[in-house]
Amino acid sequence: MPKFDTLLTPPGAVAGRPGFHGRLPYTQALLAKAGHDQFMLISNSHIVLPDRSVMSSQPGGGSALELPVREFAAALRGLEGVEVGHFLIYLDAALAALPLHQAASVEADILPVLAVDQVQLEALALPPGYALIPLRTALFQLDRAEHRLFNRLVQWSHWVLQTRYCEQCGGRLENAEKELALFCRSCVRPVYPRVAPCMIAAVYRPGELLLAQNVALKSRGLYSCVAGFVDPGESVEMTVHREVREETGVLLKSIRYIESEAWPFPHQLMLGFLAEYDSGEIVPEPGEIEDAQWFSIDDLPPIPPTLTISGRLIRLAVDELREQGRR
Numbered sequence: 001m002p003k004f005d006t007l008l009t010p011p012g013a014v015a016g017r018p019g020f021h022g023r024l025p026y027t028q029a030l031l032a033k034a035g036h037d038q039f040m041l042i043s044n045s046h047i048v049l050p051d052r053s054v055m056s057s058q059p060g061g062g063s064a065l066e067l068p069v070r071e072f073a074a075a076l077r078g079l080e081g082v083e084v085g086h087f088l089i090y091l092d093a094a095l096a097a098l099p100l101h102q103a104a105s106v107e108a109d110i111l112p113v114l115a116v117d118q119v120q121l122e123a124l125a126l127p128p129g130y131a132l133i134p135l136r137t138a139l140f141q142l143d144r145a146e147h148r149l150f151n152r153l154v155q156w157s158h159w160v161l162q163t164r165y166c167e168q169c170g171g172r173l174e175n176a177e178k179e180l181a182l183f184c185r186s187c188v189r190p191v192y193p194r195v196a197p198c199m200i201a202a203v204y205r206p207g208e209l210l211l212a213q214n215v216a217l218k219s220r221g222l223y224s225c226v227a228g229f230v231d232p233g234e235s236v237e238m239t240v241h242r243e244v245r246e247e248t249g250v251l252l253k254s255i256r257y258i259e260s261e262a263w264p265f266p267h268q269l270m271l272g273f274l275a276e277y278d279s280g281e282i283v284p285e286p287g288e289i290e291d292a293q294w295f296s297i298d299d300l301p302p303i304p305p306t307l308t309i310s311g312r313l314i315r316l317a318v319d320e321l322r323e324q325g326r327r
């Protein structure tokens, strides 16, 4: 297994310091030296994936996100002299909790990621069979395990590409010494990626679900759960009651936490709930909600796929209501 520092320390940088930003005249040599024969390549808006025909013919093992370094030799030469973000990503979620100095010695799949400006990514000569795919399109071409990796990949990449200066003093950030973070030398403070908590709730009453269509979903004809950001000072429970009331006008009797999922556009953590209706008529919030209705669980409109937390919450609510109906 390659040593962590081997991969992340660019030549000429302070020895032993992990690196986010750097010029990569050495990209290919770096990857080869570190013993990695696969990597991932991403920008703020696109990711490089095998095209559909290649993906569907891939035999079993191997994620579509992993690109073979050997085939990308020419493309990687196109990044010479360009500043890119580079970091390691863990393929095993359990490992993400380990401190980095331990992770380096664990036998696990960790893959290098190159996060590149979109203009530079478009300029690369990709090998045949690979394409630039918009991130939101890619999301729905992946399986569940790849989806989890993709969430981390996109969120870290966005952060690496967008975070260059200290918000407090405007100084250029450096790479932190011992963790995946940046550091402002003047303010003497580390800078970490942001995570924004959000709630998402499937509202139910006997035999029916309250589903809403926001402006973004209208073009795709989908109805989904109510969702919204947690405001500063709120508990997520308060947010559930507030957002459901604001967006649909109804009050809730009780709420129950189910599961969470990262949503990387740009950095949400979705906390999923089932919420029991109490009272009130539906009044869709103007400008926010295109339409909201009670739907019979036997006659639902088009809903998001189970790949997304909203799709899973809706199906769970339907299963529970069916079960109640049988009693």
Ligand SMILES: [Zn+2]
Residues within 6 Å of the ligand: 166, 167, 168, 169, 170, 171, 184, 185, 186, 187, 188
């Ligand atoms: Zn500063």
